Amino acid sequence: MTIEVPPPPEWVPTHPAKFGAPILEVIADHAYGRVLDPFAGTGRIHALQGEGDVTETIGVEIEPEWAAAHPRTIVGNALRLPFKAGTFDTIATSPCYGNRLADHHQANDPSRRHSYTHDLGRPLHPDNAGAVHFGAKYQTFHSDAWREAKRVLRPGGMCIVNVSDFIRAHQVMPVVTFHLLTLTRLGFTVLDTAYVTKIGLRHGANRERVDQEAVIIARYGRARRRAKARARRANSPAPQLEGQLSIYDVLGGT
Secondary structure (H helix, E strand, C coil): CCCCCCCCCCCCCCCCCCCCHHHHHHHHHHCEEEEEECCCCCCHHHHHCCCCEEEEEEEEECCHHHHCCCCCEEECECCECCCCCCCEEEEEECCCCCCHHHCCCCCCCCCCCCCHHHHHCCCCCCCCHHHCCCCHHHHHHHHHHHHHHHHHEEEEEEEEEEECCEEECCEEECHHHHHHHHHHHCCEEEEEEEEEECCCCCCCCCCCCCCEEEEEEEEECCCCCHHHHHHHHHCCCCCCCCCCCCHHHHHCCC
């Protein structure tokens, strides 16, 4: 399957860590039904709408500028998703890796650099893990995020996570292992881990890079027959997506 990924509108700020087409193709092989990306960025997950067994894609992105890149992405927080329990058949996403893209980016030389903060052009939301380096805070954040993802996932649903190790001070940081162990601890069954040749950024201060990134394919609870899942979806209402909905609107707070 070949996935066509349209570019975002020119007025949308660049994003330093977008889904590549090879990653989307792996996701398409395993995703089905209603698919949620809780770290949607500029919304490349929506390239899967109608592909294979995917019937609907919805994105949640905490930064309004990136959320505005696609009408099926809402402004919200991956730690407090504005959906009822058991709403989705698949979670498919790529969280931050905790690497140098978490830098605040105050370059003192003319070399090309990228980071979430630099590309967005302003400080990130306090609950955006894009400014968090791999470590205790990173691990706590993503444990909470996967717990929330599990809440909105139907039993038997799929959780597909694209992550990558990286090198810091000549040591490989075990980002993939952390996510594998965390998903397992939360009750997911890891079915497979696919590896895709990395085609990411090739410039910047860090010259040491790992060659591959991982796509973790996990299931929550027992698998269900797809025919039953489709029949159930036909009788249940779709999540409401009215404009650029804010999580603060959903929760009734400020």
